[in-house]
Amino acid sequence: MARRSAPEVNAGSMADIAFLLLIFFLVTTTIETDSGISRKLPPPQEDEVEPPILKEKNIFVVELNKNNDLLVEEAPMELGDLREAAVKFLDNGGGKGEDACNHCQGAKDPSSSDNPTKAVISLRNNRETNYATYIAVQNELVAAYTQLRNREAQRQYGKSFEQMEKDLKDVNYTGNKESLKEDIKKIQFLFPEKLSEAEPKK
């Protein structure tokens, strides 16, 4: 008897099957966003604790009213100018003696903040304020801090603060991570994020 070769499987419909699967995954896929602005909430407050007394000039009041208008130090401002204004306030360094700020490059205006470690940004919003506007303001204020930290890190360590944080997370980073962590802490100490949020007004 002659040896018969095995019959070939018809693969013509493989494309159809693959298409079917492909369409299933196309339909079910949702590209999830998993990034955002990280913040830390203040711990719940006990009633007896007296709030610390802050000098008026060390507070930068940012207010959002119910019409989504931005008021900075009681003057209206466009959102685009907020970052610059916040940087100017934080970087002022008008303090003298032990409040003096050596790393500030601001105007040293005595009527503005003494030192970035003393300066507080107070964000107040109305209950009617739009969430998107609030996020935009938060974003600009965080950006102001990042800008200053980047500048300081560039001056001290020759690379930006964002790069340092990226290196800390990077598994392939070859340098010393412990000292990098210390450096990041130092920069954070020089420009601490002091963003206070008041209870929204009714």
Next chain:
Amino acid sequence: MSKFNKKKSGELPAISTASLPDIVFMLLFFFMVATVMRQNTLMIENKLPVADQIEKLDKKDLVMYIYAGKPSSRYRASAGNQPRIQLNDKFADVSEIKAFILAERASKREELIPFLTTALKVDGDTNMGLVGDIKKELREVQALKINYTTRTGSALDN
């Protein structure tokens, strides 16, 4: 001279589709790998605002999601027009957040609890009053690490 006329007789040759399955499989594998199955079915409109100062949440199992926004059109008849909170797969009241956080904590290993983050996925068109209420509840249960989930882009476009 028939040598030179040979080619004229044929019609257009058929395009070979032999590599079509390969191309489709390639696409298929891409989508299979990129797919993240959604944990919750959204019952609200969820158009997130944009921002550029963002951090990535990398440990997915350590994130608790709180959604808020206007009920989507399918649920508008039963849930109303006002922004609502969604926890897991159902609409919830502000007072239910505490129980939700505690339940999430209970389901995690004890040493991981300090690293839990709450991701707020709030529609851009929501009032801050609701967000403020959520934050107040979170403060009371000591869930202090939060993340306002946003899309990437310039914040000035909001």
